[in-house]
Amino acid sequence: MIRDKQSGKPVTHAKQAIPFQQNNLPFEIRTIDWMEKNRQQNQSPHRHNYYEIIWIRQGSGMYLVDLEKHEVAENTVCCAAPGQVHQLKGGEQTQGFVISFNNDFLLLGQDKSAVWLNERASPSFSNFSVARLNDETTIEVDHLIQKMVKEFDNFFLLRTEILLGFFRILLIYLARQSDSSTQAVNQTRNVDLVKRFFTIVENKYISLKKVTEYAEHLAVTPNYLNEIVKKVSGFPASHHIQQRIVLEAKRHAAYSDSSMKEIAYNLGFDDIAHFSKFFKNVSGQSFTDFKKQAVYPFNQA
Structure with a gap:
């Protein structure tokens, strides 16, 4: 127990700042509206023990990540790594999807796409948080997201493998949008x-x-x-x-x-x-x- 050096009384931590929100699922994809109603996760700044990708398909708003604000609009992707404090403040018309996944799921795909996300989602390697997709990429990502939602909502044979396959492709599309995507990942x-x-x-x-x-x-x-x-x-x-x-x-x-x-x-x-x-x-x-x-x-x- 930590005590105050002058009074000798225990130092209380009644409000342990920014507790971690837990999610034991290796992979999950939900609509923003579903997350707001069922998890109420964007009522205040918060952080997770897992990765999160927010795909804003329609509407606009503000995305907070740690101590920075980013204006977001339709066709924007927001990314938060475990431990990063973040909050999406969208308008009434904001629609899209939230993809949550942990390290176990990420490690199932040990390829360049997985390495890209690991290095750019981590605040230690990069400050990548928000990216606006071009029209061509938006069409492809939207198509992928719909496939992922359909697969996630059912429990067909090899469901995890198919979700992982779609997810790898999604990361590759996001990598193409990154300024540094042309740089090869050197695993030395x-x-x-x-x-x-x-x-x-x-x-x-x-x-x-x-x-x-x-x-x-x-x-x-x-x-x-x-x-x-x-x-x-x-x-x-x-x-x-x-x-x-x-x-x-x-x-x-x-x-x-x-x-x-x-x-x-x-x-x-x-x-x-x-x-x-x-x-x-x-x-x-x-x-x-x-x-x-x-x-x-x-x-x-």
Whole structure:
């Protein structure tokens, strides 16, 4: 139990910010309207333990992902990775589909399309969140979605295999819309090491804050890890560790009423002064200033 250093009283976390919404199905496709009525998932910013693709077929609105807002319209695809805080604020006429799937389903298709989504849906590899499809791609995607809905709603022989086949094709179409889709996915040892590094960061950023600790988990030297991560991602390992911690701090500051002390403790900092200095050095502004500016994006005038 964590206690306040001055009073000795337990630090309460009555509002654990942004809890994870769970889904045990490996794959699911529903209409936006069905998700609104049955899951009520877009009433406030939220996050999942699974991937989500939202296909807006008709209407317009706003899509929030972490601390960014994106205007969306018809034929827009929105993508959220596990842990990303997001919310779709659509109008009354907004129609489309929500595709949810977990890592187990994604790993069934270990090809370039699966690798594309894994790298671009992950906030560690890319900031890809929203893409507007061209007319030709829209026709193909719409056709695929209808086939997926029909297959999902029935329980025919080899249902999972057929859904996976349609899903692979969908990812390929989305890859063609990506600015970087012409770049070949190079599955080298370096890329594999970096992917394992980001996986550990995502799972251990609260308890592990030094490059040396991650290097030990990966059985490499800290200098080598920094060098390879920088070569693949453009930034050293330390940068990504710090950014992940600050991202979570910003999420809690923006989407909960937690105090700086509570957030600091939740993120593994015993010294609130240390956390305050760390936050300012990494983000470029004080926690207090960020908290004052951080309001729910959809409530802004």
